[in-house]
Amino acid sequence: MPSPIALNLSPTRSMFKRRSSSSLAALASAKSYLAAVSEADARARAHGATPTSTPALSLSSSVTTNSEDSVLAEEDDNRDGLALPIVPPTSEQVFNTSHLEFGHSANQRHRYKSQYVPGAALTHDEVDPPYYVLITTYLSYIFLIVLGHVRDFLGKRLNPGKYRHLMPANGYAPLNSDFDSFYTRRLKTRLDDCFSVPVTGVPGRTIITFDRETNDYNLTMKMTGEKTRGLNISSYNYLGFAQARGGCADAVEECLRRYGISTCGGRLEGGTSDLHVMAEALVARFVGQEDALISSMGFATNSTIIPALVNKGCLVISDELNHASIRFGVRLSSASVRMFKHNDMKDLESVLREAISQGQPKTHRPWKKILLIVEGLYSMEGTLVNLPAILELKRKYKFYLFIDEAHSIGALGPNGRGVVDYFGINPRSVDILMGTFTKSFGAAGGYISGNKALIDRLRVAGHGGTYAESITPAVVSQILSSMASIMGVWTPPPVQKGLPSPAEPVQHPGPAPVSMLPPWMDLPLVQRDGSEGRERLRRLAFNSRYLARGLMKLGFITYGHVDSPIVPLLLFNPGKMAVFHRMMRTRRTPIYVVVVSYPATPLVTSRVRFCVSASHTKEDIDTVLRACDEIGDALDLKHLPGERWPIQRIVDSAVELVNMQD
Amino acid sequence: MESSYPAAARTLEPVFAFMSSSLAQLETTFYKIPGSHVAARYVKSSHQNDPGRTVVEVLIFVFLIFTILQQRTRAGDDERHFIKYSDEEIDESVDDWTPEPLGAPLDDVETADLAAVPVIVGPIGPKPRLLNSSKPVINMVSYNFTGLAGNELIRDRAIETLRKYGLGSCGPPGFYGTIDVHMELERNLADFLGTESVILYSQSFSTIPSVISAFAKRHDIIVADRGVNFAIQKGLQISRSTIRWFDHNDPRSLEDVLIAVEKERKKRRAPLTRRFIVTEGIFEKDGSMADLPRIIELKNKYKFRLILDESISFGTVGRTGRGLTELYNVPASEVDMLVGSVANGLNSAGGFCAGARAVTEHQRINGTSFVFSAAGPALLAVAASEGINILCNTPSLLSTLRGNIAAVRAILDRVDVLDIPSHPASPIIHLHVRTTPTPTTNGLLDPSSAATISTGKSNPLSVHPREPPTFDIAREERLLQELVDECLAQGVWITRAKRLRGQELVEARPSVRLAVSAALSRKDCERAAQVVRAAAGKVLGRRR
Structure with missing residues (x-):
């Protein structure tokens, strides 16, 4: 495996080699296609460091180009039709991702x-x-x-x-x-x-x-x-x-070099690294909550945190199609559970009315608290939670709302901030937003976010903080870099004389402040x-x-x-x-x-x-x-x-x- | 009277006439239905033979209708306890109800504890840098037993893997998340341990609850040690099996309980259910070590299966770090489900369960946190495989570790204000505050297993031993935190063993836990131990 520095140099070499054989007329083979790409790239580089085409068209990093990627490693000549785009790129289009990993698509109508x-x-x-x-x-x-x-x-x-x-x-x-x-x-x-x-x-x-x-x-x-x-x-x-290529992978590699593989311990017992602190701040900023905690496994985020939220005398109302990790967590919490029909707000309301009026079974004592657990996007159905209706019920029935955004975070909303963003709802109106990094961010693990006091309680009372291994640095750097590239990074402009330095933007959904990223992360x-x-x-x-x-x-x-x-x-x-x-x-x-x-x-x-x-x-x-x-x-x-x-x-x-x- | 009767009959006559005609009509319509003759004949003859039967059948029919009409929407609620309210009343109780806050704010001690959690700046290693401390500290905290953290070979292999596989697996093992490097690591682990097969989980803590609940169901019997770690406790809870407890690390008590279980089954003539012994190799709570050969002897004698949690002992004891089975020279295949930690033992992330092929394949379908969780990142699996390689090829790592442990113990065993319940070979060393100035135990014996000395037996139904040790948690934790702070000021980083107070089945005695590493030099280990000794004398000694 060549280092990224080597990769920086090699495209230029290979481009000149292929230029002579390039023919834009027939792009039937991998070779000719690559030639077109290289030529475009070479032209772009000849005029300066950045490609001449619009930035929106060029996806990705300056480090890798297609010519060095796995396309060439493929022995078969696009027999399966996967290695090459069906629509060949024009000379203005520069794609820096491998088409096999991340497809080339320049048409802005798509x-x-x-x-x-x-x-x-x-x-x-x-x-x-x-x-x-x-x-x-x-x-x-x-x-x-x-x-x-x-x-x-x-x-x-x-x-x-x-x-x-x-x-x-x-x-x-x-x-x-x-x-x-x-x-x-x-x-x-x-x-x-x-x-x-x-x-x-x-x-x-x-x-x-x-x-x-x-x-x-x-x-x-x-x-x-x-x-x-x-x-x-x-x-x-x-x-x-x-x-395996691009800004995020480069960040992970740099992190592996600086931090090694693991932090060798639980979060409360010496496994906390400065990366964890940064990632928690960034996640909180990303989802628009006060604070967040991250855990090394998505499943365990639910199964170890829910028992810290509810216990005996509490009621969990759960959508019938909730994920196994939620059921696991609820079972461990020994709280009572009631199910409601999938996404059926009428049924939910009748369950709520009955639960509140009847109180705890047999004793009829009022519930200590009621926690409604729903998913943002249901993984087997593709249905979205009816969040506006639930928030209306929440105002009336005073339950706490826990949304599992395992599948929706990153995947929904104009800013990728999940189902809350999709509906244009203030994230702070939801008590707990949970999500995973496995899906949209290409990493591993999960997070829980909410107000500061609550998250601090969960840091202390959740099982994971005390007993589970912390999330590894490489994974954290993938989270940081992918999240930052969804948010964009806010860098303070150069300070002018006499003027105070401008404050970080704090509005939601806003960019990631540069202070929440490690200084070495060069996206x-x-x-x-x-x-x-x-x-x-x-x-x-x-x-x-x-x-x-x-x-x-x-x-x-x-x-x-x-x-x-x-x-x-x-x-x-x-x-x-x-x-x-x-x-x-x-x-x-x-x-x-x-x-x-x-x-x-x-x-x-x-x-x-x-x-x-x-x-x-x-x-x-x-x-x-x-x-x-x-x-x-x-x-x-x-x-x-x-x-x-x-x-x-x-x-x-x-x-x-x-x-x-x- | 006599004249009125016919008069009444006359007035009712049209009614009777109507009734008989409609009955006749009903009868003809009934007989128009195909097959109705057969039904009528059946009813007739059955009534003729046994009139009582008709009554019973009618009753059954009525009961059936009644049951069908009954509303069964109130899940789990006993019908008797359901009170019917009007809508207004419900609205009122909704308005009146005020829930408790979702999370109680932290109290002062908890806030201070959380604030005192150290943050490492940069890589972990024998001498990491902490936030707010100027100099690197001697690391007696990290689970870096064989010093694999910072190994350059592992790091390079991880980077290679990153460039081939990316980072995340983006899917559960069932759905395109089984990467070849996972299978390779499973094979490597199986070969390393000498078992038939291995299944890999993506978090160490979530492994054992999933393993236990994959096999042990309701009505199955689990015999567990009273001192098992929190993850096992959660596994026992989620399995819903019948739990019997034996005294911490006491094979005699184990045998008593096994006999009692078998006796109880014979007495109740219950069918044969699955029966398990669940215990740990080196106990996370106090560092004591299970007597594996004896346990295996007992499990074979009484036909139990053994679930052994080697989260601490795998990668740290034995000649090449294969764990307890290597240390005691017992074939690993004798342990039915051998659970280990890739995170602790191989400085990567995840956990595993080793056993026969049937055992691991069963978990691929029934292990909750295997099935419903994404597979771990490829580069972490490769890092773990490389770790195994290094352990196999460098037995000196383990001998260095043993030497370091011995060096630390040689100094700390003689500190008269501390009790050490940990086994002399254990890489984690727990330090308790000694309560009695002149101890009767020799310092190796766990104070919490005091019940073994007493003559009476504990009740296997209760998790609490017959004579539970008494200690003042708040006071001891405060003292130990002082000890931790004092050592940090001297450049030695140690930590209290953190516990979820109130959530553990049995409150563990507060302790400071040292983790010895092969990456430290002998001199550093001795220095660290001396600092701990001096600090203990200073903090714990002055209270007398």
């Missing part, structure tokens, strides 16, 4: 601003499929259950060797009861080639998976040693910060001025809307909000999950998708879940839509009533589709 339009419906009616689909789905499960149990019954008697792990042996009860593991053995095993696929490289726009094969119906799988690159529409890489200009971050936000919003609208126009039943980067497509029949997955990944341009079914979803609504990223180009979404169109016909998935468009019309009028208001 941008959209993620923002709530007042009055727009937050939920669209969930369409039921035709009866025959429901009936066949139920029949599939009945077959599965009956045959499975018959096989278990007979197998245990006729072929006990195969079932030994399910039966008491040698005085030990089985580790796994046959009943608990029924779905795992009888359903999931059949789909196992769709899960836990081993991958390598950056989980960016594309991802490389290892091919696997089985000769015992997925009981064991062997890696063949072959690798396949495919379009990645599954990773939680909303803003495309999963990159490239496009990241410091916030243009790159804005570009990412706009691209994500465009891609999300385009995919959701496109699928609907093709006639698929989808769930969720149109601005959500999570787009679930309903498959219903369990058998279609594996087929859909296999058909997607064996296309000429392989597409890697996630399929989910019971018990993660209700029994009938098996689905495929797309996670759109800012790193995708409009052409990538086209590819996904075309694939869905073909497979949807083959698998009989198009059940949405209403107007349908042919795929070509959708592709041609993408911009119109995206800008269409409901």
Whole structure:
């Protein structure tokens, strides 16, 4: 691996080599494409340090150029159509990211601003499929259950060797009861080639998976040693910060050199580094709260902080589709729990009225406090929380509000500040904003933010501060650099004589003050001025809307909000999950998708879940839509009533589709 | 009277006529329904054979209707306790209700504690720089046991990985988050320990609760040590299993409890459920060490499975740091679920569970914090793999560590104002304030295991031992904080072991915890220990 300094020099060398062979007329091969890029770059450099094209067009750092990136390392000549953009770049366009990590998209029409339009419906009616689909789905499960149990019954008697792990042996009860593991053995095993696929490289726009094969119906799988690159529409890489090159990766490398791997301890026991302090200040500024604390694992943020918020005598009201980490935390807290129907404000209000009037069970003592826990963006449904309605209820019923923004932070809102930003609501009106760094920021861990007194209490009372390892410096620097590039960095202007130095801007959502970043973190200009971050936000919003609208126009039943980067497509029949997955990944341009079914979803609504990223180009979404169109016909998935468009019309009028208001 | 009766019958006649005609009509319509003859014949014959049955069937039917019509929306609330209020009354109680504040503000002690949390400036190492202190300090705090922090080879490999994989994994292991370097680390750990397979978690603290709750469910039985760490306590709580406790680090008490559990099962003729022993290798709370060979003997004898938390002992004891199994020369495969910390032992981040393939594969589907959490960053996995490499190839690291521990203990064991419950080989050394001026115990024995000396047995149903040790938490914590401050002033960085007071099942005795590192020179270790000794004499000695 060459150091970044070496990278700085090498593009210039290679550019001159290729200039002679460049031909802008035919851009069929990787070579000619690269030549065009290099030429553009060379011209840009010849005129000065910065590229001549508009900064908004040029995404990213001055350090890396495409010619040094993994495109060249690919031996195959764009056979899968992933290595090169379908629309070749013009000479003005300079892209400094690897197209495989972060797609090249210069068309400014392919941008959209993620923002709530007042009055727009937050939920669209969930369409039921035709009866025959429901009936066949139920029949599939009945077959599965009956045959499975018959096989278990007979197998245990006729072929006990195969079932030994399910039966008491040698005085030990089985580790796994046959009943608990029924779905795992009888359903999931059949789909196992769709899960836990081993991958390598950056989980960016594309991802490389290892091919696997089985000769015992997925009981064991062997890696063949072959690798396949495919379009990645599954990773939680909303803003495309999963990159091995660019300003953030450079910051991480610098941090590794300065700080090493770990801080070797818990936050309260000597594992606190100055980086942690900076990151907590920056996170608080980013989300618009007084203070924040960060933890080394997103799941643990919920599971170790919720017990510090509520205890016996408190009530937690939880959306029925809340994430497992929230349930885990609530269970540990020993507070009472009531669920309400997903995003159903009427049901929530009736639960609230009943809970407050009845008080604690049996004793009827009033609750000590009521904490409402909702998610900003639901990871299996793509639905947004109805925040305006909840805040109205909050004023009346005086509960505390906890929003888990694991998926929405960075991914929603005109400034990427999450669901609060999306609705244009003051973040301080929410008591606790929780989120993770795994998704939009391409890092790991999570945060909790709120007022200072509360966060200090959580620092002391949360399990993580005392007992869990602190977040590692490399991860913190990724958080700092990616967050700063979404916010932009405010640098104080040079002090003039006689005038007081201008104060830092404190309004929300504002830029990151330079004092909250380590002095050694040298972000490239496009990241410091916030243009790159804005570009990412706009691209994500465009891609999300385009995919959701496109699928609907093709006639698929989808769930969720149109601005959500999570787009679930309903498959219903369990058998279609594996087929859909296999058909997607064996296309000429392989597409890697996630399929989910019971018990993660209700029994009938098996689905495929797309996670759109800012790193995708409009052409990538086209590819996904075309694939869905073909497979949807083959698998009989198009059940949405209403107007349908042919795929070509959708592709041609993408911009119109995206800008269409409901 | 007699004349009035026919008169009444006459007036009622049309009513009867209407009734009989409508009944007749009902009957014909009923018989028009296909299959109704069969039903009628069935009812008739059954009534003929057994009139009582009709009554029962009618009752069942009524009950069924009643049950269906009953509202079942009030989750968990006992129907009897539900009071019906009018809307106005509810509005009133909503207006009246004032919740407690979400988080109570910190009191003075807590504020001071939080303010006293040291902040490291720059990298961690044997002599880091702290905020607000001018000179580098001798580090007796960081879990940098084998001195892997700051290793340049590891750092270079991490940078290489960064340039190939980026930082985040951007997904849970199930959904494209299983990176080849994770699988490599799992293989390396398995080879290092000599188990069949390993599963990697992305945070050490969240590992054991997930491991315990993946296997132990309601009705299963867990026999646990009374001194287990907080993470295990949370695992026991979330598993909802039946918990039995044995005295801290006392195999005799363990055997008693195992016998009692088996006896109880036989007595109640209960079906065979999963049974586990949960304990730690080196206890996080006091640094004492489990008698692993004896525990394994017992678990095999009474058919229990062993969940062993080696978060402290993995990477710190044994010839090459393989942990307790290497130290006692027990095959690691004898431990059913061996949980270790990548964060502590290999200076990276995360935790792992080693065991048979069936054990790890089960967790890939049922381990909550494995399934529902993103996989760890690739470069941290590579750093850990490289750490294993270094441990394997440099046994001198462990012998240096052992030497340093011995050097520190040689000085501190003789301090008469301190009790040290930790095992002589433990890399973490807990210091308690000695309560009795002339101790009867030899200083190695944990004061909290005083119950072992007494004749009576503790109640396995209660987490509290029969004779719980008594100590004044506030006072001892204050004294120990003074000790910490005094040492810092002398250039030696130590820390109190922080506890979540009020949340632990058994309050741990306040202690200062030293973490010895192989990165420190012998001279620095001795100097640090001498500073601690002098400070202890100064702070604790003067109170007499």
